[in-house]
Amino acid sequence: MTIKELTKEIIQKRPVICAECGGKLKYIGGGEYRCMDCHEQYFDDFGKVRKFLYENGPSPAPEIVAATGVANHIVVELLKEGRIELVENSKFFLHCEKCGCAIRFGRICPDCAKKFSETISESMKESVGEKPRKAVFRGSDLEDQKMHYFNKDK
Numbered sequence: 315m316t317i318k319e320l321t322k323e324i325i326q327k328r329p330v331i332c333a334e335c336g337g338k339l340k341y342i343g344g345g346e347y348r349c350m351d352c353h354e355q356y357f358d359d360f361g362k363v364r365k366f367l368y369e370n371g372p373s374p375a376p377e378i379v380a381a382t383g384v385a386n387h388i389v390v391e392l393l394k395e396g397r398i399e400l401v402e403n404s405k406f407f408l409h410c411e412k413c414g415c416a417i418r419f420g421r422i423c424p425d426c427a428k429k430f431s432e433t434i435s436e437s438m439k440e441s442v443g444e445k446p447r448k449a450v451f452r453g454s455d456l457e458d459q460k461m462h463y464f465n466k467d468k
Contacts, residue, residue: 372404
């Protein structure tokens with residue numbers, strides 16, 4: 315499944331209209347929505363996972379999937395986005411997309427992120443310009459501040 319397809323699936327699963335009264339839902343935060351009319355509470359996939367983990371503590375992905383009804387690939391995507399993370403002593407881990415080492419959340423490990431940052435920093439040095447010095451324009455100084463062109467005829 316591509317990122318675009320996954321994003322579309324997540325957006326389609328967001329609650330929009332209250333099932334109780336048909337009112338509009340307002341996003342509260344953390345995957346939680348509340349009806350503006352009857353104040354009924356709803357959750358998107360992240361909210362369901364977040365609520366389950368808050369109430370039950372650290373749990374394996376199959377247990378989260380079974381209890382919340384959220385698809386396994388969405389739970390994995392939440393881990394990759396860093397919105398949830400695996401416990402320290404977990405038997406299972408994600409793998410860095412660069413070097414393959416075990417990580418608890420995200421897409422790349424801290425070492426690869428540092429290398430990537432240094433690479434970007436080095437490549438940007440050539441294209442970084444210099445800020446102009448502030449010039450004070452007074453009377454005849456204005457004449458000195460004009461742009462001068464090289465004239466090969468003189």
